Amino acid sequence: MDSLSKTTEATIRLAHADDQFIMASIAARANFDDDLFGKIIHPYREQYPEDMHIFWLKKFRKAWHNPYNLFLVSTVQHNGSELITGMAQWSRRGEHFNEYQALLKECLEPALPVNRAADPQMENLIERSGSYLPDLWTGDRFECWRLNGLAIDPVHQGNRHGTALVRYGLDLAAKENIAASVISAAKKEVAEGFYAKLGFKSIGIRAVDGEGNPLSGIEGGQIMFKDKQ
Ligand SMILES: CC(C)(COP(=O)(O)OP(=O)(O)OC[C@H]1O[C@@H](n2cnc3c(N)ncnc32)[C@H](O)[C@@H]1OP(=O)(O)O)[C@@H](O)C(=O)NCCC(=O)NCCS
Incomplete structure (x- = not known):
């Protein structure tokens, strides 16, 4: 086992603008074989x-200036330096998010x-x-912390860095007593394994459903919520 994969517990911090490139590179590597x-x-x-990585860099830069988007990185110490192992984008959805987005x-x-x-x-x-995405973010789910992106460097997967990045957002949702949601990746095991263990529940509707949906035929896309208590 190489020395990097032995590093375990992650520190979670807010991402800086100059982390964008490494975040995008990690997202590219983590999704290389995704459908x-x-x-x-x-x-x-x-x-x-x-x-x-250009695909994610574009996505992050577009979202960066909306203050209701929260970019996080997971890090470990390696040879005395900070190493970024993963990234997450959480959005605090609700009226203010939509206003900024329009602006x-x-x-x-x-x-x-x-x-x-x-x-x-x-x-x-x-x-x-x-x-084609039905508006499910209504009622008690209108105010919601929504996980819009999550990727762990393949070298560091399985070390609970993904869990730590998700828990960070779930804690924010719990503090506000509002819902959290995610649209899961193509691999259904991610929904059934990873997100289900964190308390998310599929609602039986997928983001790839709907006649004419350009995502039709793609696996996954389970819409999942962890509702307010
Ligand atoms: C999915 C991903 C974010 C998980 O992060 P991670 O740090 O590797 O996962 P963790 O170590 O925190 O795993 C926690 C638990 O979820 C399970 N799990 C993690 N990834 C899983 C997967 N792909 N399928 C099934 N279970 C999985 C783990 O086995 C572990 O279970 P345990 O509690 O019984 O030990 C990461 O593997 C990744 O970046 N994958 C590629 C990109 C992706 O799918 N992103 C999600 C987009 S919605």
């Missing part, structure tokens, strides 16, 4: 593996190089499927 983010959106990732909408297209690993027709697949 949606890997195979479908990035069919040329074997030829251009170094480009795949920032027009001015958030970051200038980044072309992502040669991606199929240009597929890069905005998730945005295109947005209108």
Whole structure:
């Protein structure tokens, strides 16, 4: 076993703007073989593996200036330096989030190089499927901490860094006594194993459902909630 994989307990801290590149690189590595983010959106990732992070860098930069988005990193100490092992994006959804989103909408297209690993027709697949997502964030779920992104460097997976990043947001939801939610990854084991262990429950609707949904046929996408107590 290499010395990195022995490091265990993570420290969670807020991400800084200059962590964005490493966060995006981790998201690319963690999702390399994912059906949606890997195979479908990035069919040329074997030829251009170094480009795949551009997809997440764009996503993070677009979300960065909305103060209701919370970016976290998990870290460990390695040879006296801090090493980032994973990242999470939590959003505090509700009226204020929507107001900021509307305000920032027009001015958030970051200038980044072309992502040669991606199929240009597929890069905005998730945005295109947005209108098929039923509005389940109503009533007691309107005010909600929503986990919008989570990735642990493959070298550090299995060390509970993912758990620590999720718990951070769940603690915030518990303090406010509001719901938390996530749309799980393609692998159904992530929903049934990882998120279920953290108390999330599938509601039987998937983000890939709905006639004409461009995500149709993709595995996973379970919409899960941990409701307020
Ligand atoms: C899924 C992911 C975030 C989990 O983080 P992690 O730090 O590796 O997981 P943890 O060590 O905190 O695991 C906690 C528990 O969940 C289980 N678990 C973790 N990943 C799992 C998976 N893919 N399938 C089934 N169970 C899983 C672990 O076995 C562990 O169970 P235990 O309590 O019985 O020991 C991480 O593996 C990852 O980045 N995967 C690729 C990207 C991804 O799927 N992101 C989620 C997007 S919604």
